[in-house]
Amino acid sequence: MDMRPKAQQNVTPAFNGHEYIRSLRQAVDPGLLHQKNTLAGWISLIADDRGLGPKEVAGVTGIDRELAAAILGGTVMAVPLSVLDGALRKLENRAR
Numbered sequence: 001m002d003m004r005p006k007a008q009q010n011v012t013p014a015f016n017g018h019e020y021i022r023s024l025r026q027a028v029d030p031g032l033l034h035q036k037n038t039l040a041g042w043i044s045l046i047a048d049d050r051g052l053g054p055k056e057v058a059g060v061t062g063i064d065r066e067l068a069a070a071i072l073g074g075t076v077m078a079v080p081l082s083v084l085d086g087a088l089r090k091l092e093n094r095a096r
Contacts, residue, residue, distance in 0.1 A: 019080045036076040039084040044072050046091045061087040 047057050054069035061068065063083065070076070076084065089095070 032081065033077060036079060036081055036084055037074070039081070039088050040071050040074055040076045040079075043084070043088050043091060044074070046088075047072060057087070057091070061090045063087055 043057070047053075052060070054065050054072055057063075057072065058065040058068040063071075067079065067083070068087075071079065071084065071087065
């Protein structure tokens with residue numbers, strides 16, 4: 001019997017495992033990667049214009065802080081397009 005205390009996790013996933021696997025399958029599509037980079041570029045531009053860092057972008061968009069840092073850093077290959085689109089829409093105050 002395992003007597004170790006169970007660790008509590010305070011993690012909110014940005015997307016589930018199925019979306020992550022699907023995004024990796026689509027990663028070889030250069031058109032999709034271009035779209036993701038374009039959306040991430042706009043998110044970074046708006047964040048820079050407003051003086052927002054990853055913590056503030058995460059708060060405004062409702063995504064995880066590490067994911068916001070990855071997006072601002074341009075690491076978007078495994079990020080679903082819907083997450084990037086939703087984040088940009090929230091930064092622009094547009095409805096889904």
